[in-house]
Amino acid sequence: MSRSYRTVHIRDFHDDDLDGIVVLWEAVHNAVIRPVYSLAEVIASCQEDHAVVAVDGDQVVGAAVGRAAHAQGWVVFFGVSAADADGQIAADLLDALERRMAPLGLAKLSVLVAEHDGRVAALAGNGFGMRHTLRYLERPMPVQRRELDVLGDVGGRILPRHLWEAVAGMSAEKRLLEERLVTPLAHPELAERFGVMPPRAVMLFGPPGTGKTTFAKAVASRLGWPFVELFPSRLGDTAGGMAAALRATFERIGSLEHAVVFIDEVEEIASRRRGDPPSPTQGVTNELLKLVADFRDGSGRLLICATNFVRALDAAFLRHGRFDYVIPIGLPDxxxxxxxxxxxxxxxxxxxxxxxxxxxxxxxxxxxxxxxxxxxxxxxxxxxxxxxxxxxxxxxxxxxxxxxxxxxxxxxxxxxxxxxxxxxxxxx
CATH class of the missing domain: 1.10.8.60 (Helicase, Ruva Protein; domain 3)
Incomplete structure (x- = not known):
C-alpha cells in the first residue's frame, strides 16, 4: 500500500527502514516519555508483525507498528517527526496500519502511552478513545528465551515469587539477608549511593534442618532470579571427575544474565586440606577456590554455599575476599x-x-x-x-x-x- 502527502509517502515497512525506526524511536522517548515497549520489541514487531512507515525521500519521518493478540490489535510503536504540524502524516499512518491489520478480523486496535506523552492528542484525534480506568503494569520474565537451554543444562529452575513471604518468623535472619543480599543486588543504584558493593558469594552455616536451603531459595525468589542447585555427589559421577564437572557447570552458568547458585553441604568438596599425601578431594577444593574467585568477577549472580559443619571447611575457603558474609542460621524462633x-x-x-x-x-x-x-x-x-x-x-x-x-x-x-x-x- 502507498499514499502520498506532499513529498511524504506511506508504505509498508522494509528491512532497510530499521535505522530510521531506531532514530525515530529515540527521538520520541526521553526522560519524561518512557517507552512502554522496548526498542527490541519494536524491531521484532517490524520484522514479524505489521508495520507501515512514512518516508520523505530516503528518510523515515514516521512509523506505526502493530501486533495482534487474539481479537485485539496493539500499537507497539507510533511516532512522527516534528515536520507533521497539521497531523496529516499521523492520521495517514494510523489509517494505513488499520488497513494493514483489518484482514486479521480484529475487534479493536489499542495503544498504551505514558501519562504525559504528547502523542495522546494525535491518537485521540484519530478515533482512539481515552479509557481513564486503565493502568499499564508489567512483570519482567526472569529468564530470556536464549537462556532456557542453559538453565535446563545446569538443572536450574524458576521458583515461585512468594517464597520470601512464606518464611514466617526468623525476623532477624530475614532482615539481615534483606539488608546484606537482596537490597544491594535488587537495587544496585541505591547500594552505590551508600558505597555498598553488591555481594557475590555468601556462606550459610548452622545445624542440620534449620532451613539454610529454604533461605537460599527465598533469596532467589525475592530477587526473581533463576535458582541453580549444584549437588556435589552428582557432579562426582560425571566423566572427567568432580573438578572438571564443577568447572564446566560454572562456565555454563556464566552465560546466564542472573542466577542464584546454591551448593549445599559444601564441606564435601571444600574440607580442610591436610598436606601429603593429598586427600581425594584436595583437587576439587583447589578448583572450587579458583571458581569462587572467578565467579566474583562477574555481576548479576550470587553464590550461596551452606554447611552443617563450618569447622570442617578449609581455612582458605572462608578467608576474606572469597565470601562477603558468613551468616549463621539457627533454630526457629x-x-x-x-x-x-x-x-x-x-x-x-x-x-x-x-x-x-x-x-x-x-x-x-x-x-x-x-x-x-x-x-x-x-x-x-x-x-x-x-x-x-x-x-x-x-x-x-x-x-x-x-x-x-x-x-x-x-x-x-x-x-x-x-x-x-x-x-x-x-x-x-
Whole structure:
C-alpha cells in the first residue's frame, strides 16, 4: 500500500527502514516519555508483525507498528517527526496500519502511552478513545528465551515469587539477608549511593534442618532470579571427575544474565586440606577456590554455599575476599515455630498453638513437621480402628504425644557448638 502527502509517502515497512525506526524511536522517548515497549520489541514487531512507515525521500519521518493478540490489535510503536504540524502524516499512518491489520478480523486496535506523552492528542484525534480506568503494569520474565537451554543444562529452575513471604518468623535472619543480599543486588543504584558493593558469594552455616536451603531459595525468589542447585555427589559421577564437572557447570552458568547458585553441604568438596599425601578431594577444593574467585568477577549472580559443619571447611575457603558474609542460621524462633505449627494443624482443630510453640523449643522446622504429621496420622489410625464409631478427635494430647516421640535433630551439645561457631566464624 502507498499514499502520498506532499513529498511524504506511506508504505509498508522494509528491512532497510530499521535505522530510521531506531532514530525515530529515540527521538520520541526521553526522560519524561518512557517507552512502554522496548526498542527490541519494536524491531521484532517490524520484522514479524505489521508495520507501515512514512518516508520523505530516503528518510523515515514516521512509523506505526502493530501486533495482534487474539481479537485485539496493539500499537507497539507510533511516532512522527516534528515536520507533521497539521497531523496529516499521523492520521495517514494510523489509517494505513488499520488497513494493514483489518484482514486479521480484529475487534479493536489499542495503544498504551505514558501519562504525559504528547502523542495522546494525535491518537485521540484519530478515533482512539481515552479509557481513564486503565493502568499499564508489567512483570519482567526472569529468564530470556536464549537462556532456557542453559538453565535446563545446569538443572536450574524458576521458583515461585512468594517464597520470601512464606518464611514466617526468623525476623532477624530475614532482615539481615534483606539488608546484606537482596537490597544491594535488587537495587544496585541505591547500594552505590551508600558505597555498598553488591555481594557475590555468601556462606550459610548452622545445624542440620534449620532451613539454610529454604533461605537460599527465598533469596532467589525475592530477587526473581533463576535458582541453580549444584549437588556435589552428582557432579562426582560425571566423566572427567568432580573438578572438571564443577568447572564446566560454572562456565555454563556464566552465560546466564542472573542466577542464584546454591551448593549445599559444601564441606564435601571444600574440607580442610591436610598436606601429603593429598586427600581425594584436595583437587576439587583447589578448583572450587579458583571458581569462587572467578565467579566474583562477574555481576548479576550470587553464590550461596551452606554447611552443617563450618569447622570442617578449609581455612582458605572462608578467608576474606572469597565470601562477603558468613551468616549463621539457627533454630526457629517462637514466631517461626508458630507459623510452622499453623501450617500443619488443621483449621478445624481448636488448640492453643502457643502451648505447642513452647513445647517445641529447640526443634528444627523438619522436627516440627514430623511431629505434626505424626499426630495427624495417629488420630486417623484411631478413627479407622473404631470402624466408623465415635473416635476421639485430633487434639492437643495427640501433638504432645507426637512431640514426646520426636527426637530432636540438634542436640544440646550441637546447639552450644553453634553458638561458639557464631563467635569464631560469623561475618555479618
Amino acid at each position: 517462637a514466631a517461626a515455630r508458630a507459623a510452622i505449627w499453623g501450617r500443619y494443624v488443621p483449621a478445624s482443630v481448636d488448640i492453643d498453638l502457643a502451648d505447642l510453640v513452647d513445647r517445641s523449643d529447640g526443634l528444627t522446622p523438619a522436627d516440627i513437621e514430623y511431629a505434626a504429621r505424626r499426630a495427624s496420622q495417629e488420630a486417623l489410625a484411631r478413627a479407622l480402628r473404631t470402624d466408623g464409631g465415635d473416635a476421639e478427635p485430633l487434639g492437643l494430647a495427640d501433638y504432645v504425644d507426637a512431640l514426646a516421640a520426636t527426637r530432636a535433630t540438634v542436640s544440646d551439645e550441637s546447639a552450644r557448638d553453634f553458638l561458639a561457631d557464631i563467635e569464631a566464624y560469623g561475618r555479618l
